[in-house]
Amino acid sequence: MSAIALSGADFLREHLRARLTLVLLIVIPALFVLASASVLGEFASALGGSVAGDSASALGAGWAAAFLAGALGFFQISSSREADRRLALAGMGASRVAVGRIFASVVLGVLISVVAFLALLLSAGIAHPAHTFVAILIFSLTYIGIGTLVGSFVSGALEGSLTVAFIFLIDAFSGPGMSDSGGIAQVMPTRKAADVLIDAGAGMGSPVSDWIAVGLITLGALALAATAFWLSARPRSA
Amino acid sequence: MTGTGPILRAEGVEKGFRRGVPPRRRRIEVLKGASLEVRRGELVGLVGENGSGKSTLMKVIVGLLERDAGPVELDGKLGYCPQIPLLWEKLTVAEHFELFARAYALDPAAAGRASSDLLDELQFERYRNYRIEDLSGGTRQKLNLALALMHSPNLLLLDEPYSGFDWETYLRFWEMSERRRDEGMGILIVSHFLSERERLDRIYELRDGRCVES
Numbered sequence: 001m002s003a004i005a006l007s008g009a010d011f012l013r014e015h016l017r018a019r020l021t022l023v024l025l026i027v028i029p030a031l032f033v034l035a036s037a038s039v040l041g042e043f044a045s046a047l048g049g050s051v052a053g054d055s056a057s058a059l060g061a062g063w064a065a066a067f068l069a070g071a072l073g074f075f076q077i078s079s080s081r082e083a084d085r086r087l088a089l090a091g092m093g094a095s096r097v098a099v100g101r102i103f104a105s106v107v108l109g110v111l112i113s114v115v116a117f118l119a120l121l122l123s124a125g126i127a128h129p130a131h132t133f134v135a136i137l138i139f140s141l142t143y144i145g146i147g148t149l150v151g152s153f154v155s156g157a158l159e160g161s162l163t164v165a166f167i168f169l170i171d172a173f174s175g176p177g178m179s180d181s182g183g184i185a186q187v188m189p190t191r192k193a194a195d196v197l198i199d200a201g202a203g204m205g206s207p208v209s210d211w212i213a214v215g216l217i218t219l220g221a222l223a224l225a226a227t228a229f230w231l232s233a234r235p236r237s238a
Numbered sequence: 239m240t241g242t243g244p245i246l247r248a249e250g251v252e253k254g255f256r257r258g259v260p261p262r263r264r265r266i267e268v269l270k271g272a273s274l275e276v277r278r279g280e281l282v283g284l285v286g287e288n289g290s291g292k293s294t295l296m297k298v299i300v301g302l303l304e305r306d307a308g309p310v311e312l313d314g315k316l317g318y319c320p321q322i323p324l325l326w327e328k329l330t331v332a333e334h335f336e337l338f339a340r341a342y343a344l345d346p347a348a349a350g351r352a353s354s355d356l357l358d359e360l361q362f363e364r365y366r367n368y369r370i371e372d373l374s375g376g377t378r379q380k381l382n383l384a385l386a387l388m389h390s391p392n393l394l395l396l397d398e399p400y401s402g403f404d405w406e407t408y409l410r411f412w413e414m415s416e417r418r419r420d421e422g423m424g425i426l427i428v429s430h431f432l433s434e435r436e437r438l439d440r441i442y443e444l445r446d447g448r449c450v451e452s
Contacts, residue, residue: 003340010329010337017328017369083324089301090318090341090385235304 004096007087008103014080015072015108025068029116032064033057033123058132058201059194061120062139063172066190068112069140070164073147073225076105078160081232088233098229105148105225109140116140127203135197138214142189143168145221152228189217244275244313245393245424246299251308252447253291253298268294270447271308276393276424281415281437283429286444292428293321295444296397299426314392321397321428323382327371331362331381334370335388342389349388356384359414360407375402383411387418394418396427412437 015021084101088094113136117129126132147164154160176194192213196206253269268291276282286292297303299310300318325334332353339349357363360380365373373381379402386394396415400408416437419425427438435441442449 007337007340010326010333013333014326014328080326082320082322083326085302086318086320086324087337087341090338091343092341235301 003092004099005103007092007096007100008107011076011080011100011104012107015076015104021072025112025115028068029061029064029112029119030123032060032067033116033119035060055198055201057120057124058126058135058197061116061132062136062190062193062197063168064119065109065112065116065136065140066143066171067165067168068116069109070143070147070150070168071161072108072112073105073144074151074160074164075147075157076101076108077148077151077228077232078155078157081155084229084233085235089235094230094233097233098226101229102222102226105144106141106222109137109144113137113140126200128200128205131205132197132200135193135200135214138193138218139190139197141218142193142221145224146189148225148228152232189221192217244277244311246274246276246310246312246426248275248295248299248310249273249308251295251298251310252306253294253303254306268447269298269305272444272447272449273308274426274442274449274451276426278392278424279419279422280439281419281425281427283427283435283438283441284444284449285429285441290444291447292444293397295449296320296395296426296428300395312393315389317386317389317391317394319383319386319394319396319399321401323370323378325370325378325381328369330367330369331357331373332366334381334385338385338388344389352388352390353384356387360384360410376404376407379403380407392423394423394425396425398428398430 084097088097092100113133116136117133120126120132120136121129146167150160150163150167154163171188171190174188176191176198192210196210196214199206199210250271250273251269252267252271254265254267256263256265258264272291272295274282274284274295284292284295294303296318298305299312300316302318302320326337329337335349335353339346339353342349344352354363357366360383362377362380365377368377370378370381379399383396383399386396386399394415400411403411412434415425415427419439429435429438441452443452444450
């Protein structure tokens with residue numbers, strides 16, 4: 001195993017040893033998926049949207065993954081910034097620390113997506129399982145980028161979590177199926193992923209252009225996260 | 239720098255910080271041309287009032303902070319023990335040694351020997367498999383120091399490394415430092431106590447952003 005993978009495994013272990021994280025990893029997807037079929041439909045209706053039924057459940061699983069991944073992305077960068085910088089200085093280098101952190105983030109993203117997918121599978125059943133899992137994973141990876149981006153600008157735990165939650169709420173309630181999808185919804189990062197997930201929930205495929213769009217957004221989010229980790233591990237200018 | 243010259247030389251180091259938000263944004267100049275050097279086999283103290291910039295100078299020297307001006311030259315392997323232990327709460331003491339062994343590019347055998355020797359020397363072997371969140375402040379500080387020493391650096395920078403140590407550990411710390419100094423290591427230590435001055439070969443006082451040898 002390479003030094004980077006071993007360091008990534010240490011970073012991953014650091015998060016998975018937090019009992020509350022593990023509890024939330026189970027509770028949040030279950031809550032979102034169970035609540036989403038009815039409550040999300042009512043919210044959507046009030047906001048001018050139309051999502052309901054299995055599509056709403058599928059969207060709930062995506063949002064659960066996004067919420068958890070955003071919070072974990074934020075804490076990955078904010079809670080260990082100084083220690084990571086010390087490790088980089090000791091010889092690991094900012095690039096290898098950043099790759100280790102991305103490794104841990106992606107594994108966390110996959111774990112979160114698996115749990116959200118299983119919650120959906122057990123509660124609602126899925127017509128297109130592979131299609132749905134990939135869409136949930138995209139939500140998760142996109143929000144890792146958002147969480148780390150917030151973490152690179154905001155150091156306080158309270159301020160950072162609130163910022164991630166604020167972005168999440170705007171994104172969720174302005175997304176496809178939840179409102180009339182005008183204005184700010186056009187530029188929100190998970191718009192296309194939500195389209196794909198709603199289609200999957202309804203048992204339909206998605207156009208190739210949607211898959212290309214979500215692929216590019218996911219790669220962009222991961223590149224953003226890698227840059228944020230790298231900048232965080234480098235010496236500070238002030 | 240040559241083999242007999244200083245292993246650390248900082249000349250005219252300047253560092254300032256921006257504070258506040260516009261229109262009340264201001265710049266605080268902490269270091270205004272600080273110069274110092276450390277040679278092999280020397281135990282050098284850096285003293286100064288609270289807020290005089292000792293930790294800032296340390297961070298600039300090791301590269302944790304970018305300096306505004308002034309060259310800093312280092313010769314050989316550097317060990318740095320920060321004032322506050324920079325560790326990962328959920329990882330164990332042994333995992334920290336493994337992580338830093340990879341950073342220092344030590345082979346597993348050398349890393350194992352180094353960690354065992356330091357655990358023994360600082361007497362915290364029984365905490366090897368404890369997570370950091372379960373350690374006392376003093377034991378965290380022992381690990382903080384051990385991580386700076388595990389690759390046998392030529393130059394060791396210690397920023398108040400003994401906060402949280404009990405008296406016996408404090409005395410042992412000085413024995414360790416003096417022994418390493420006698421073996422040729424150059425050590426720069428931020429110190430507060432007048433009683434420690436007799437243990438130091440030279441002392442710099444950081445006053446108004448500049449180092450004055452006293």
